[in-house]
Amino acid sequence: MRPGTRAVASVVRPVALARRSLATAPGLTVVGWHRVDGRTSDGLSTGIDDFRRHLDVLEEWGACVLPLAEAAARLRAGTLPDRAVALTFDDGYASVVETAWPLLRERGLATTLFVVSGILAGQQFAWDAHEPAPCRTGRLRPATAEELVAAADEGLDIGSHTVSHPWLPALDDDRLLAELVESRAVLEDLLGRPVRSLAYPTGGWDARVRAAAAVAGYSVGITVDRGLNTGRVHPLSLRRAFVPTEAADLRHVLDGAYTFLRPLDRWRSRGGPPW
Template sequence: MRITTRTAATVARPAAALITGVNRSVGMTPHGLTLAGWHRLGPVGKDGLTTSFDDFRGHLDVLEEWGANILPLNDAVARLEAGTLPDRAVALTFDDGYASVAEHAWPELKKRGMPATLFAVSGYLDPSKTFPWDRHRDDRETVRLMDPRALCDVADDGLDIGSHTVSHRWLRHLAPAEVAAELVISREELEGLLQRPVLSFAYPMGGWTRRIRDQVDRAGYRIAITVDRARNRRGQHPLSLRRWFAFDRASDFRMQLDGGFSWLRPVETFKRRNGPGF
């Protein structure tokens, strides 16, 4: 992370704390619902997707020290809508379906009693496949994907599973019929595999519009998550919930929990306007 970004977050942090204090003084749940995300564990590179196991454990330590109330995603969203969230409510998520989540992240979470949701790409449940952004990498272990059996095993072990489309394409560049296919087929494939309802969804790379959100609704999802950085307050649309992905340093992760990086949202939205670069 650039020093200027970290410095700006440090400056913004007291303002976020002040807003939290005001909300608490008037009886509002001060922190709303925080959705935190990761992709995979492995040797840290410059891809922005990989978190080392030590850093991941550091993040979980911070959550415990911060006093986070970590809730299952479905329960958290229901309580957000009902206005019954506990203070410092957090839900944990993973995108894509990398094998390291099943083999390393989930056992650590389970040991600590922390629920989480994995958003799986139904057309990439195959270790012989590689996502387009990973094809230049030599460390095949880091980019290895789950197979259907591994997904079923972690689901049976308590990891919640949502959909992340069939092929992880940028939905904003697709025709409505193509978007519908990505939404409906992925849900059908995952439900057929897991033999349980799949009602949550994560927009690939955060690519959503109100039109796409309406299609997500028609496809039968009840929760959908963006990458628009901020906490979720009561009244936030359940099909465009906000979420941030964890930075590596434990100190940065703590600043994320405190709202120090929320000012990045319009910057990140501007950068995503044309979609991914692969």
Template sequence: MRSQVRFAGMVADPVVRVARPLGRRRGAALTLVGWHRIGDATDGLTTTLPDFQRHLDVLEEWGAIVLPLDEAHRMLVAGELPERAVALTFDDGYASVVEQAWPLLRQRGLPATLFAVSGYLRPGARFPWDEGHRRGDDLVRLLTAPELCAAAAEGLDIGSHTVTHRWLPGLGDDEVREELVRSRADLEDLLARPVRSFAYPMGGWNPALRSAVEAAGYDLAITTERGRNRADQHPASLRRAFAFDRADDVRRQLDGAFTWMRPIERRRALREPTW
């Protein structure tokens, strides 16, 4: 994280802690936290295993009540959500999530959702942004279909992250429909269970895409826009923040100290990422 962003979060932290009781008048809010992969790298996508362990410690110290994503949203809408409710998510389907993060979560009894890219569930597949890594690098290895099924059988919730992880705002209507409908159908055939949640690749979404997600049969969809989710938040554009490396920054995220970044990040989300 850039030092100026961290400093701004430190300045905002006491303010949001004071304001938090005022926000409770609007009802409980759901906090969504995300990661991508676990490994020894500092590339913006990777969280080291020690850092991930510290993140889980912070959640416990903060008093987080970690719930399954679908249950948490149901409780939010019904007005039954407890204070400090949190749901944990992972995007893309990296093998390190199942091999390293998921065992720790199971030990602590914490549920999580992994959003899989259905067209990449095969041996040797890798994303375009990972092509520069050497062949066989565990950091960029993706789950295969059998590995995803095994994790799901152990209780890991699976959602859709499209078929090819393309930038949805740049696609035509038919291409969007194919990415949304086929990914869900492929995952449901593979897992033999409903797939009702979706995460927008690279956070790219707009109201038209949100409507397409609903038409494709998803109950909820997640963006990369920071902030808590109140009962009036649209279910197909739920807010979520990806965890920073440092544990104290994750604590500030939980307190809402970086929510001020949302307008800036929203403008960035209008442009297709490059790699």
């Protein structure tokens, strides 16, 4: 996080804490990562030591980590515990099942991995195309179907991240629905269990996309618009923040100090991904 942004968050934090203390019901904080691959944190990568520190901060903050489906249901019902948090990963990297998931299991922390179903047929992630081949088959390797099934059997929740990770608002109605329906069908067939959660690729969503997600059978949809989820937030457009590298910044996220960036999130999301 840039020093200037962190400085603003430090000023905003007391206001965010005061607003939370005055709320009539607890809210839900959703946080996310992409891959935990052993390297120093950089872009989509989170270093293992940094990830451990993130989990320490969650514990020190007193987070009540809930499975995503339960958290969303209790948000709607108004029965969330204080400091409720749901943990997520996007894309479907092997490092999540190889490295992050065992660390989470050690602490008894539930999490959801949103999988681009096209990787099961050998598709590579477009944003990693510039990386050398050894990286794409090593630390940047997508998880295999067998690895996902094994992790799911251990309790890792699997959600959809579409078939090919497109910018959903730009698709026509037919292709939009196909991306949502086919991904869910492939994952359900693989896992032998329902898949009802969706993370919009690159946070790309609007009212039409959200309506299509409902038609496709999803009950939970995750954006990248930062902020606390209250009972007024639609369950198919829940807010989420990706975890910054510095543990102190995660504390700001949990306290709601970076919510002031949400208008910027929405403005950026109109442009679509860079690849």
